[in-house]
Each structure stands twice: as C-alpha cells, then as structure tokens.
Amino acid sequence: MGVVYFQGLVASCVDRIPTIRVVVLCASVSVAFLFIVLLYGLYNVFLHPLRKYPGPLLWRAYRVPYVISIHKGEIHRRMKDFHRVYGPIVRIAPNELSYTDGTAWKDIYANRTGHLTFERNPTWFKKMEPTEPMSIMGPDEEAHARFRKAFSNAFSEKSLRDQAPLIDGYVDAFITQLKVPVSGGRWTEKTVDLVRWLNYVTFDISGDLSFGESFDCVKNGKAHPWVETVTGFGKGLVLIASLNMYPPMEKLLRYVIPKHILKQHIDFRAMTAAKAEKRLAMDTDRPDFVTPTKKHSDQKSAITDQEWAINMMIIVFAGSETTASVLSGILRELVQNRGVLSRLTNEIRSAFETEQEIKIASTGNLSYLNAVINEGHRLCPAVAIGVPRVVPRGGDSICGQWVPGGTYVAVNQFAANRQLYNFHNPNSFIPERFLDSKHHTDDMSTFQPFGFGRHSCIGMKLAYAEMRLILARLLYAFDLSLADDKDRWDWGQQKTYILWEKEPLKVTLRRSGKS
Numbered sequence: 095m096g097v098v099y100f101q102g103l104v105a106s107c108v109d110r111i112p113t114i115r116v117v118v119l120c121a122s123v124s125v126a127f128l129f130i131v132l133l134y135g136l137y138n139v140f141l142h143p144l145r146k147y148p149g150p151l152l153w154r155a156y157r158v159p160y161v162i163s164i165h166k167g168e169i170h171r172r173m174k175d176f177h178r179v180y181g182p183i184v185r186i187a188p189n190e191l192s193y194t195d196g197t198a199w200k201d202i203y204a205n206r207t208g209h210l211t212f213e214r215n216p217t218w219f220k221k222m223e224p225t226e227p228m229s230i231m232g233p234d235e236e237a238h239a240r241f242r243k244a245f246s247n248a249f250s251e252k253s254l255r256d257q258a259p260l261i262d263g264y265v266d267a268f269i270t271q272l273k274v275p276v277s278g279g280r281w282t283e284k285t286v287d288l289v290r291w292l293n294y295v296t297f298d299i300s301g302d303l304s305f306g307e308s309f310d311c312v313k314n315g316k317a318h319p320w321v322e323t324v325t326g327f328g329k330g331l332v333l334i335a336s337l338n339m340y341p342p343m344e345k346l347l348r349y350v351i352p353k354h355i356l357k358q359h360i361d362f363r364a365m366t367a368a369k370a371e372k373r374l375a376m377d378t379d380r381p382d383f384v385t386p387t388k389k390h391s392d393q394k395s396a397i398t399d400q401e402w403a404i405n406m407m408i409i410v411f412a413g414s415e416t417t418a419s420v421l422s423g424i425l426r427e428l429v430q431n432r433g434v435l436s437r438l439t440n441e442i443r444s445a446f447e448t449e450q451e452i453k454i455a456s457t458g459n460l461s462y463l464n465a466v467i468n469e470g471h472r473l474c475p476a477v478a479i480g481v482p483r484v485v486p487r488g489g490d491s492i493c494g495q496w497v498p499g500g501t502y503v504a505v506n507q508f509a510a511n512r513q514l515y516n517f518h519n520p521n522s523f524i525p526e527r528f529l530d531s532k533h534h535t536d537d538m539s540t541f542q543p544f545g546f547g548r549h550s551c552i553g554m555k556l557a558y559a560e561m562r563l564i565l566a567r568l569l570y571a572f573d574l575s576l577a578d579d580k581d582r583w584d585w586g587q588q589k590t591y592i593l594w595e596k597e598p599l600k601v602t603l604r605r606s607g608k609s
C-alpha cells in the first residue's frame with residue numbers, strides 16, 4: 095500500500111515537472127529583476143555623480159515616486175515640502191535637481207558667456223510624431239530663435255498700443271455680460287463662477303489676436319469646443335512626459351492613449367490648422383499677432399503653414415490659460431483678504447471718474463494694483479512647477495556647485511515662492527512686500543513669474559496689461575464677496591497638471607455705486 099502511494103507521488107511530481115520548471119524560472123527571473131532594481135537604486139543613492147545632493151531617499155533612488163506624484167497632480171506640494179526640509183537644492187529623481195535659489199534662474203535659463211546652452215528638456219517638449227513641425231516652445235534652439243524673432247514684433251510696446259482697443263472692447267463686453275441681471279429681473283446681486291468667466295475673456299482675446307476671430311465664449315456664456323479641448327490637455331501632456339521618461343515605453347504611446355483621445359487630438363489639430371489658414375488668407379492689416387509676424391516672415395524666414403498652425407495654437411493657449419489662472423488666484427486672494435480688497439478698490443475707484451476712462455493705457459501706474467498682481471503671481475504662479483532644462487554635455491556649475499551633463503534641472507516657482515528662507519510669511523497674501531522692500535528680507539531674485547533668459551515669456555507686457563485692465567474694471571463695477579464665506583482655502587491645495595486644475599471661484603457681485 096505504502097509502495098503504491100510512493101509510486102503515485104513520484105509519478106505526479108514527474109507529470110508536474112514542466113509546471114515546476116516554469117514556476118522556478120519565473121521566480122528566478124523575478125528575483126533577478128528585483129535584485130537589478132535594488133542594485134540600480136543602490137547605485138543611484140551611493141555611487142551616482144549626483145549622490146552628494148540631498149533629497150528623499152526613494153526619490154533619489156528611482157524616478158517612480160516623481161511620476162506617481164505628477165499623475166496625482168501634487169508634485170508642486172511635494173517639492174515645496176522637500177525644499178523646506180532639504181534646502182534650496184533638492185535631488186527629486188536619480189537624474190534631476192530642483193532649485194529654489196534665485197541664482198539658479200541666471201545659471202540655468204540665461205545665456206552665460208563661455209558656457210554652453212541649457213536646452214529645454216525633450217522629455218516634456220518632445221514631438222508626438224516625427225512629422226510634427228517645430229514650435230516656439232520646442233527643444234530645438236535654432237527653430238526657437240527663428241520663431242522668437244518672427245513673433246517678437248507682435249509683442250512689442252507699439253503692437254500692444256495698436257492691439258489695446260480690441261482688448262479694451264473684449265473686457266468691456268465681459269463686464270457688460272456680468273452686469274446682465276439674473277433671469278431678466280432687476281439688478282440686486284448675482285453669483286458667478288469667476289474662474290469660468292476669466293477663461294472666457296482671456297481665450298476670446300487670444301483667439302481674436304491669433305485667428306482673427308473671437309471664440310465668442312463671453313457672448314455665449316460658455317466655452318467654445320476649441321477652448322474646451324485645449325484646457326483638458328494638461329493630463330495628456332503629463333502622461334506623454336512620464337512615458338518619455340522611460341525611453342522604450344514611449345513606443346507604447348500610441349497604444350496607451352485611448353482611441354477617442356487620439357481622434358480628439360487629430361480633430362483638434364485639423365480645427366486649428368483651418369483657423370490659422372483662414373486668418374492667413376485674410377487680406378488685412380488688423381492689429382493682431384499675425385500682421386507683424388507675417389510681414390517679418392514674408393521678408394526674412396518663411397514660416398510654413400504647419401508651423402503657423404502649431405505656433406498659433408501654443409500662443410492662444412499660453413496667452414489665455416496662464417493669464418486666467420493668475421487672475422483667478424488673485425481674485426480668490428482678494429475675496430479672502432478683505433483689507434487688501436478694500437485698499438485696492440479705493441485706489442481704483444479714486445483714480446477714475448467713469449468706467450469708460452479705464453483702459454489699458456490708463457491702468458499702468460496704479461502702484462497697489464501692480465503690487466497685488468505681483469503678490470498673486472507669487473502665491474499662485476501660473477507655471478507652478480519648473481520648466482525643465484538639461485545640463486549640457488561636459489557639465490556646468492549651478493549655484494556654485496558642479497552638475498554633470500545630462501542632468502535635468504529647473505527652478506520650481508511654487509516651491510521657491512513659498513519658502514521662509516526666500517519670503518517672510520511666505521503663505522500669506524501681502525502685496526505691500528512689493529511696494530517697499532526696505533522693511534523686510536524677501537529675496538526678490540527668486541521671483542520670476544515669466545521665466546528668465548531667451549525663453550522668457552514673450553507675452554509678459556500683454557499679460558500685465560490684460561490683468562490690470564480686467565481687475566480695474568471688475569473692482570470699479572462691482573463689490574465682490576465670496577458667495578460662501580466658508581469656501582476659503584490656499585491656492586496650492588489644487589492639483590497641477592503642468593497648469594492648475596482650477597476649482598470654481600463662486601463670487602457674489604453687487605453693482606457698485608460707480609457703475
């Protein structure tokens with residue numbers, strides 16, 4: 095009986111040998127893989143050329159925690175905490191350093207005599223397809239220089255003066271729409287989501303200056319399909335960037351992006367190309383971004399139709415989402431800080447006799463308004479995380495310390511602006527810090543909301559002009575208050591996918607005695 099049982103056991107083991115072999119093989123491969131992963135992490139922590147830089151252990155060892163964090167939309171908060179703990183230079187991935195020191199702006203983003211250029215990090219700016227044209231935001235420095243030259247006239251002081259009546263007109267339409275009484279009744283008060291309305295007006299302006307026609311978001315009280323699509327791009331860009339961080343995985347891109355998103359992308363491209371083509375076909379000298387650029391392009395370096403389309407798309411987006419975002423942040427801070435709101439409202443209402451006097455040209459010199467805008471930029475920077483660059487071959491020094499070639503480096507604005515070692519009361523909204531720098535120790539060299547160097551924002555003057563005008567018109571026409579007084583929170587609590595995923599800002603508007 096015992097012999098029979100033993101024979102049966104042996105026979106069943108022999109039968110299972112292939113299965114056992116597979117299991118053993120898989121286990122060995124897994125152990126080997128884990129061992130390699132462990133060795134890789136140990137190498138990054140103890141032997142890598144960046145080993146001397148401080149940072150959280152797992153982040154120094156592997157890129158995965160960074161990728162998880164950008165997908166959760168919380169990278170800006172993690173970096174703020176890391177910089178508080180580890181100081182102004184933090185290693186946030188095996189091959190990436192984050193900076194919150196003002197000197198890093200010059201070292202990373204400016205042209206330094208005798209130094210090679212720190213180019214844009216292709217992980218974030220890579221083309222989706224090889225046939226895709228280059229753009230002003232792309233990593234190719236030669237193409238960038240060509241586009242920057244071509245578009246720079248469209249953003250000069252003179253162009254802004256020419257464009258001013260069109261912008262004044264859009265802001266006027268925005269205020270008029272907000273004044274429309276609820277359900278046709280008499281005006282008492284009205285609650286609106288300012289985040290939505292600010293997006294409408296900024297996209298209408300950028301759309302008109304780029305495509306020669308409005309998106310009519312303000313007129314219709316809702317987002318145009320082009321605007322709806324483009325404002326949803328952030329998460330897609332984060333997905334693309336994180337796959338690009340693992341080079342063989344990028345080949346999977348086409349397969350991991352859902353078919354309907356790919357189709358939406360293709361339709362969006364076609365819609366943009368059609369809009370750009372329509373504007374270019376217009377025989378007009380209208381004061382917009384296209385007229386001066388086209389003149390330059392016709393005389394010097396021709397811009398192809400495809401290049402026009404991608405650059406116009408970028409400019410419309412870069413010029414509206416950012417401006418709307420900072421304005422939303424400023425207005426949230428204002429309604430949450432009644433003292434500042436009241437001082438600013440007084441400044442604006444005493445500077446003008448009538449609403450019609452408030453124009454781009456007349457709002458430039460209101461000192462408290464400018465301080466409020468800067469403080470809003472500091473607490474709610476449109477570009478919350480750094481726009482990354484790559485250290486050139488051979489390495490270079492940043493903030494006096496050597497960094498090997500190929501390292502990804504960036505100044506992270508949200509983290510930098512919220513550090514006690516850069517600004518006193520870093521999380522409080524105190525516009526006065528921009529009025530009189532003698533009384534405190536703020537390090538204003540860290541504050542660069544429009545970037546630095548050859549890639550710094552081409553639309554900075556326009557952005558300031560729009561923000562001043564919109565804020566002045568709003569505060570002149572309305573008394574503003576939070577619709578729900580408990581709806582108070584810090585701007586940084588929101589998620590970021592390159593740009594902010596903005597929560598609504600429900601504000602009650604009451605017609606002021608002035609309008």
Ligand code: HEM
Pocket residue numbers: 230231238242300408409410412413414416417420475476477481543544545546548549550551552553554556557
């Ligand atoms: C509050 C509003 C704005 C903020 C905070 C902002 C911020 C920035 C920043 C930080 C950069 C630098 C990117 C880098 O270093 O790689 C940038 C670049 C750029 N911005 Fe803005 N921007 C704003 C408004 C605008 C407007 C109104 C336009 C145009 C209509 C615009 C068009 C661009 C373009 C085309 C670039 C790329 C410039 C280049 O690489 O040469 N931006 N912006």
